[in-house]
Amino acid sequence: MRRLLTTFVGAILLWPLSACTPPHEPIVALAVRGDRPIGVLVTCAGSFSSLSVYEDRPASSDASLVAWTVDGDGTGEVLEVELFGPPPLGWQVREDALTELRAGVQYSLWGASRRYAISVDFTTADLARIGPDQVLVAEHYHEAAQVKSQDSFVDKARDAC
Numbered sequence: 001m002r003r004l005l006t007t008f009v010g011a012i013l014l015w016p017l018s019a020c021t022p023p024h025e026p027i028v029a030l031a032v033r034g035d036r037p038i039g040v041l042v043t044c045a046g047s048f049s050s051l052s053v054y055e056d057r058p059a060s061s062d063a064s065l066v067a068w069t070v071d072g073d074g075t076g077e078v079l080e081v082e083l084f085g086p087p088p089l090g091w092q093v094r095e096d097a098l099t100e101l102r103a104g105v106q107y108s109l110w111g112a113s114r115r116y117a118i119s120v121d122f123t124t125a126d127l128a129r130i131g132p133d134q135v136l137v138a139e140h141y142h143e144a145a146q147v148k149s150q151d152s153f154v155d156k157a158r159d160a161c
Helices: 002-017 124-129 150-158
Strands: 028-033 036-042 048-055 067-073 078-082 092-096 107-113 120-122 134-137 146-149
Touching (some): 028 078, 028 107, 028 120, 028 124, 028 150, 048 078, 120 124, 134 150, 146 150
Antiparallel strands (some): 028 036, 028 134, 036 078, 048 067, 048 107, 067 092, 107 120
């Protein structure tokens, strides 16, 4: 399963290099509720959807991908999922090798729903920057994630559907 997931994520990372594919969209963000990290995914109705968090390791690393992934059918709603918590109703945990966030480790939050997401890179230190009704989101490739209001993130992300 890990080898399959590693291959899948590798394909996703190489996908933007192909000529005829739509661009990735900012449809995933990181929120904090209480002291718990929450993955936020804007889903497209009728589309298979997925949300993952994984350790962001160098491409030259021989180590297996360590990830946590949930997936299910998109309903067109904004999905909020506690990282490492139970999946939303009708969704399943597909990968559970990652069980917690550790200080000093770089992570990426990734998702898909009709389109692939621009991943959000973060560390545990970034969680303190996210206030109520805010999310951490990357709006463009190779751009550091920024704190935005959740409403503005959702409005822009809905355009991807």
